[in-house]
Amino acid sequence: MKIKLKNNALHIYREEHTDIHGNFLGEDYWEDILSRISGRELQVNTDELFKHEFTVLAEKGVLEESIRIPEEYVDTIIDDERHKKARCYFCNKVSESVLKCPHCKRKDYLEPFFDEDNYL
Numbered sequence: 001m002k003i004k005l006k007n008n009a010l011h012i013y014r015e016e017h018t019d020i021h022g023n024f025l026g027e028d029y030w031e032d033i034l035s036r037i038s039g040r041e042l043q044v045n046t047d048e049l050f051k052h053e054f055t056v057l058a059e060k061g062v063l064e065e066s067i068r069i070p071e072e073y074v075d076t077i078i079d080d081e082r083h084k085k086a087r088c089y090f091c092n093k094v095s096e097s098v099l100k101c102p103h104c105k106r107k108d109y110l111e112p113f114f115d116e117d118n119y120l
């Protein structure tokens with residue numbers, strides 16, 4: 001599973017973190033990272049899936065460490081592995097089933113990644 005970041009991800013970040021007087025209030029850390037990964041494809045850590053965010057893996061020469069990317073910066077999701085899976089809010093793991101968490105065996109704490117999987 002991969003995500004392709006929007007070409008203007010850095011621009012979006014700057015716009016969102018600039019006040020009405022034009023002062024940039026964001027972090028240099030994110031500005032630097034987004035300047036390198038905007039428009040790129042990155043590998044997603046599928047052990048750590050979320051509904052509206054993506055944990056991407058470090059990649060030599062591009063990204064030093066694994067980071068979490070909000071979906072607003074994402075252009076395309078490639079080979080999305082979240083279908084028919086859920087996040088378990090009891091044990092905080094990715095459940096391979098939307099009916100019963102294989103890790104803690106509970107069923108009342110599952111939130112499927114896709115709303116249509118609620119009706120399985």
Ligand SMILES: [Zn+2]
Binds near residue numbers: 090091095
């Ligand atoms: Zn669980």
